[in-house]
Amino acid sequence: MPVLAGLTAATSIPALKRHPPMPTPTLSQSSPLVTTLLVCFILCGAAAGCAHLAAAPGWNAATLQQVPLPWSAADGLPSRTEIVAGQLVIHTDFPLAEQHRIVRELESLRADVSQQLGLPISDEPVHLYLFENKQRYDDFAARQFPGFPSRRAFFVETDTTLSVFAVWQDRIAEDLRHETTHGYVHAVVPTIPLWLDEGVAEYFELPRSEHGIHAAHVAHLSGRMLEGTWRPDLDRMEALASAGELSQDHYAEAWCWTHWLLNTTPQRRRLLQDYLTDVRRDGQTAPLSARLRHTEGLGADFATTLRAHLESLIPPPK
Numbered sequence: 001m002p003v004l005a006g007l008t009a010a011t012s013i014p015a016l017k018r019h020p021p022m023p024t025p026t027l028s029q030s031s032p033l034v035t036t037l038l039v040c041f042i043l044c045g046a047a048a049g050c051a052h053l054a055a056a057p058g059w060n061a062a063t064l065q066q067v068p069l070p071w072s073a074a075d076g077l078p079s080r081t082e083i084v085a086g087q088l089v090i091h092t093d094f095p096l097a098e099q100h101r102i103v104r105e106l107e108s109l110r111a112d113v114s115q116q117l118g119l120p121i122s123d124e125p126v127h128l129y130l131f132e133n134k135q136r137y138d139d140f141a142a143r144q145f146p147g148f149p150s151r152r153a154f155f156v157e158t159d160t161t162l163s164v165f166a167v168w169q170d171r172i173a174e175d176l177r178h179e180t181t182h183g184y185v186h187a188v189v190p191t192i193p194l195w196l197d198e199g200v201a202e203y204f205e206l207p208r209s210e211h212g213i214h215a216a217h218v219a220h221l222s223g224r225m226l227e228g229t230w231r232p233d234l235d236r237m238e239a240l241a242s243a244g245e246l247s248q249d250h251y252a253e254a255w256c257w258t259h260w261l262l263n264t265t266p267q268r269r270r271l272l273q274d275y276l277t278d279v280r281r282d283g284q285t286a287p288l289s290a291r292l293r294h295t296e297g298l299g300a301d302f303a304t305t306l307r308a309h310l311e312s313l314i315p316p317p318k
């Protein structure tokens with residue numbers, strides 16, 4: 001696992017994703033501490049259905065610098081069953097069959113993500129902690145992440161671990177596809193830009209049968225288009241510096257750019273893959289927008305192109 005604490009490019013690293021090294025540990029000197037951390041968690045929105053937000057108003061990420069590592073069963077983590085499925089180590093507090101559909105699906109997601117994004121497969125473990133009991137999950141989250149709002153699932157990256165925490169509930173498959181995608185991607189591209197990190201996770205959270213078409217995002221963005229309140233802007237997406245800035249619009253647009261890049265032309269798919277390969281080597285590589293302008297021409301109108309792409313995905317009226 002790369003040590004991210006040494007990264008100093010604060011302007012390009014979202015505040016919640018990359019913490020600077022701590023000046024003075026305040027817990028036991030023998031306890032490993034979180035020095036860098038990324039959190040993505042799931043928020044159930046009101047009218048708009050579910051979206052994924054990575055921060056909540058009033059939540060102070062700085063408090064996470066006090067969290068001791070590693071987590072263990074003694075911290076209230078599930079430990080009844082442990083299943084190893086490829087890169088995944090799944091810990092549950094209830095019986096879970098190794099051949100459970102969700103386990104197999106998450107395992108095959110690894111190859112999907114790797115293939116479509118042109119990324120190598122990593123052997124770095126991604127730990128999934130699945131709670132059957134919501135109260136125990138809430139208690140764990142409250143204890144380990146003080147001030148952290150209670151959510152269905154979240155992903156945490158530290159210097160040394162990639163972990164997903166989730167409650168086993170109706171939407172567990174979608175939640176785990178989203179958060180596990182973060183795990184697979186961060187195992188090989190820890191400095192992936194915030195907007196693309198979420199765009200990719202939104203893309204892969206869907207069942208394979210949906211072919212990456214996120215019906216909720218299509219409906220949301222097409223509504224915005226009708227209102228005249230959505231103008232796609234990749235530069236604006238790339239400028240997002242903190243997960244706390246992300247709205248539902250941002251998640252939907254991030255998904256839309258990702259879908260457009262992966263599903264319109266082989267050249268665009270290749271451009272995305274090459275970009276990720278370069279980000280792996282150098283987090284400061286030229287942004288995707290600059291590469292697009294180079295390959296598609298300086299005069300290309302990407303906003304119009306993306307809107308047209310979205311329109312092509314709107315299902316015909318019944």
Ligand SMILES: [Zn+2]
Pocket residue numbers: 040041052178182197198201
């Ligand atoms: Zn996410």
